[in-house]
Structure formats: structure tokens, C-alpha cells
Amino acid sequence: MGCGNCKVMPEASKKGCVNVMQSLVAFSKAREGDYNEPKKRLEKQRSLWLSTTVKNCQPPSDSQEQTHSDRQQQDKAAKYKDKFDPRVTARYEIKALIGRGSYSRVVRVEHRATCQPFAIKMMAVEAPEAREVCTSELGVLWRVRHANVIQLIEVFQFPQRVYMVLELATGGELLDRVISKGHFTEQDATQSLQMALAGVGYLHNLGITHRDLKPENLLYYHPGDDSRLLVTDFGLATFGDTGADCSWPLKTTCGTLEYMAPEVLLRRPYSCAVDMWALGVIAYIVLSGSMPFEDDDHTRLYRSIVRRKYSFHGEPWPSVSNLAKDFIQRLLVVDPGTRLTADQAIHHPWLVTMAASCSMRNLHRSISQNLRQRASRSSSRSSRAFGLSQPQRVIQHSLNNPRIIGRPMEKWYQLQL
Numbered sequence: 293m294g295c296g297n298c299k300v301m302p303e304a305s306k307k308g309c310v311n312v313m314q315s316l317v318a319f320s321k322a323r324e325g326d327y328n329e330p331k332k333r334l335e336k337q338r339s340l341w342l343s344t345t346v347k348n349c350q351p352p353s354d355s356q357e358q359t360h361s362d363r364q365q366q367d368k369a370a371k372y373k374d375k376f377d378p379r380v381t382a383r384y385e386i387k388a389l390i391g392r393g394s395y396s397r398v399v400r401v402e403h404r405a406t407c408q409p410f411a412i413k414m415m416a417v418e419a420p421e422a423r424e425v426c427t428s429e430l431g432v433l434w435r436v437r438h439a440n441v442i443q444l445i446e447v448f449q450f451p452q453r454v455y456m457v458l459e460l461a462t463g464g465e466l467l468d469r470v471i472s473k474g475h476f477t478e479q480d481a482t483q484s485l486q487m488a489l490a491g492v493g494y495l496h497n498l499g500i501t502h503r504d505l506k507p508e509n510l511l512y513y514h515p516g517d518d519s520r521l522l523v524t525d526f527g528l529a530t531f532g533d534t535g536a537d538c539s540w541p542l543k544t545t546c547g548t549l550e551y552m553a554p555e556v557l558l559r560r561p562y563s564c565a566v567d568m569w570a571l572g573v574i575a576y577i578v579l580s581g582s583m584p585f586e587d588d589d590h591t592r593l594y595r596s597i598v599r600r601k602y603s604f605h606g607e608p609w610p611s612v613s614n615l616a617k618d619f620i621q622r623l624l625v626v627d628p629g630t631r632l633t634a635d636q637a638i639h640h641p642w643l644v645t646m647a648a649s650c651s652m653r654n655l656h657r658s659i660s661q662n663l664r665q666r667a668s669r670s671s672s673r674s675s676r677a678f679g680l681s682q683p684q685r686v687i688q689h690s691l692n693n694p695r696i697i698g699r700p701m702e703k704w705y706q707l708q709l
């Protein structure tokens with residue numbers, strides 16, 4: 293389940309386009325320098341994972357009933373098999389289509405030798421913009437290893453296609469979990485946010501800014517209650533030069549509008565603090581099922597973000613603790629310099645106490661009611677993604693969640709705010 297609407301891509305820089313294939317070659321040929329260490333680490337990790345007990349890959353027995361949607365997924369996967377390079381399918385068996393992104397198809401696969409499940413994200417990288425997204429994503433994935441960040445296992449690179457083998461997240465998106473739990477308290481919210489913050493704090497300490505944090509990009513590793521939450525989708529991520537202090541000036545306007553920090557919209561130099569704003573938006577959504585900033589009209593939406601016009605009115609806000617609201621308020625701060633950093637946010641009393649002193653009231657009813665209302669409003673207007681089941685969302689995703697290239701941000705910028 294997602295909330296994202298309008299995604300703004302970085303304007304494809306000429307430099308980026310030229311460098312992308314060089315970078316990709318560098319990834320595959322890395323023998324020394326920056327790329328060497330993460331690659332070695334990945335290799336080691338991959339062989340560790342793959343050397344775990346080789347299971348007997350039995351096809352499902354007759355008694356293991358396949359659901360209709362499983363079969364549908366497999367049919368779709370069959371279509372993609374032909375598009376996969378034989379060197380990939382020699383190693384991984386394609387099982388089902390998971391979803392599509394703007395430049396990608398994600399499939400569930402099984403490693404032929406070990407029967408271990410993984411996800412493969414296939415990206416067509418012929419278009420410069422797609423190459424740029426792929427380079428960003430790989431640039432980050434090579435370097436990261438954290439319990440709350442999706443793990444890259446290996447990469448197959450060809451001139452037209454790149455295949456990223458990733459750990460498979462089967463627990464669904466953050467909001468799907470909120471809904472499926474049936475009972476949701478502030479304590480549950482703190483657990484999810486703690487994990488998201490742990491992942492984001494790790495990235496920031498490496499000098500990485502995600503730039504597209506939203507509930508759709510936070511996936512649970514497995515369906516169990518004790519699952520890790522994983523930060524995914526690094527297509528818009530970027531590196532700073534200076535490492536942990538997050539003080540480098542980024543300039544490119546990109547992200548998903550509803551989650552974009554004021555400084556990005558105002559085209560000011562920005563830092564990893566933009567991710568903290570997005571986490572404030574996510575915290576608001578997780579606790580209420582509604583968006584702090586929402587408007588069909590982009591100009592009005594833009595205004596409400598840069599003016600920080602949101603409220604804690606309506607259900608379930610009267611039942612939400614002041615500490616939780618304080619947490620959100622300290623993230624949704626217009627001045628990025630005074631916004632909580634990831635390290636500070638993780639030490640906020642609401643998270644530290646895991647909302648133990650807060651109301652244990654079940655917020656589930658109000659949250660899912662708000663989510664449902666938003667879904668029906670959206671579908672009657674334009675059949676947006678939010679609140680729809682996976683198959684519908686996959687189709688609608690490509691229709692209604694466009695990446696907007698070179699969006700006329702200047703127009704917004706020129707508005708009299």
C-alpha cells in the first residue's frame with residue numbers, strides 16, 4: 293500500500309548520463325579503490341548465504357494449493373522469463389512477478405543450487421535517465437550492510453539490462469502491515485519508526501541521502517511480528533562528500549511531492565535533513581492513516597508544505613499522545629538546521645520509552661477508516677495507488693505514479709508564497 297503520488301526525478305544531468313555506463317563498468321570490474329571493499333564484502337556474504345544448507349527443491353505437492361493470485365503472478369513471471377538473460381536464469385529460477393517500477397521489473401526468484409528465495413530487480417538501462425537511476429541505486433547498494441537496509445546479493449550487468457539480486461522482502465509495505473495487524477497502538481508505531489530510523493541513521497552516517505523515503509519504500513522482511521523493516525529503493529539516493537555531518541549542499545530537485553522537504557521545493561541547497569522531514573510525514577501517516585500535506589492541486593500542496601500547514605485535527609489525533617505529536621513536530625520543522633537528526637530522533641523520549649507512558653489505545657479503526665476514505669476519494673478521482681490491493685496497484689502504479697522529469701518546478705518557485 294502506498295501513499296506516494298507525484299515523483300519528481302532529478303533532471304538528467306549530462307554528466308550523470310556520460311558517467312553511468314563507466315560507473316557500471318567500474319562496478320563490475322572493480323579490483324581496487326572504492327569499489328573493491330564493498331564488492332569483496334558482498335562476495336563473502338553471498339557465498340555465506342548460498343553455502344547454507346542446500347535444500348531439496350521440490351515442486352509444490354498437490355496438497356499445497358496454489359492460490360489464484362499465485363498462478364496469475366506465475367503467468368506474468370513466465371512472460372518475463374524470455375526477457376531475462378540466460379546467464380541469469382541459469383543461476384536463478386524465476387518464480388513470480390512481484391511488481392514494476394518506472395524502469396524496473398521485480399521478480400521473485402529461487403537460487404537453483406540452494407533453493408533460497410531472492411528478489412531480482414531488472415532494470416532496462418538504455419535510456420540515460422534509467423541508467424542514472426540504476427547507477428544511484430547500485431552506488432548505494434554496493435556499500436551498505438545493515439539489518440534495516442535491503443541487502444544486495446549480486447549484480448549481473450549487461451549493456452542494456454542490469455539485474456540486481458536482492459534479499460527478498462515478503463512482509464509487505466509499512467502501511468499494509470498497519471492495516472493487517474487489526475490492532476495498532478503508538479507502541480507499534482514506535483517499533484516501526486525505530487527500525488526505519490536505524491536504517492536511515494546508518495545511511496546518513498555513510499553520507500547517503502535517500503531522497504525518496506515514503507511508506508512504499510519501507511518493506512517488512514517477513515510477515516511475522518518480529519520482522520525487520522527494510523529501507524528500499526535507492527534510485528534517487530545520493531552521496532555527500534563529507535560523510536557523517538550531513539552538511540554537504542545537495543541541489544537537485546527530486547523526490548515524491550507529498551514527502552518533499554520545504555528546502556527542496558524552495559530549491560535551496562539541502563542535506564540529509566530532507567529524509568528526516570519525510571520521516572516526519574511517515575510518522576504522521578502511520579499514526580493517523582492520513583497525510584499531513586495533501587492537495588490535488590500541486591500549487592496548494594507546495595504552499596502547505598513550505599508554510600508547514602498541517603494539523604492534528606480529526607480522528608485519531610485526540611487519542612494520540614503529546615509525546616508522539618512532539619516527535620512529529622520536531623521533524624516537520626521548516627528550518628533543516630533545527631530539525632531532528634536521525635541520531636537525535638532515535639533518542640526522542642517517545643521512541644526511547646517505546647511510548648510506554650502513552651495511551652495504549654487501539655488506533656487501528658481510525659487509521660484504517662482514514663486510509664479507506666482516502667482510497668475511495670482517490671479512486672473516484674483518478675484511481676490513485678493508495679489503499680488498493682497489490683495487483684491493481686501494480687497496474688495503476690505505472691499509470692498514476694509518474695516520474696516527472698524536468699517538472700516545471702520553476703513555475704512553483706515563481707509563485708508568490
Ligand SMILES: Nc1ncnc2c1ncn2[C@@H]1O[C@H](COP(=O)(O)OP(=O)(O)OP(=O)(O)O)[C@@H](O)[C@H]1O
Binds near residue numbers: 393411527
Ligand atoms: N527486495 C524486494 N523484495 C520484495 N519486493 C520488492 C523488493 N524490491 C522491490 N520490491 C517491490 O517491487 C515493486 C517494484 O519496486 P521498484 O523498486 O522496482 O519500483 P518502485 O519503487 O515501486 O517504483 P519506482 O521505480 O517508480 O520508484 C514494489 O512493489 C516493491 O515493493
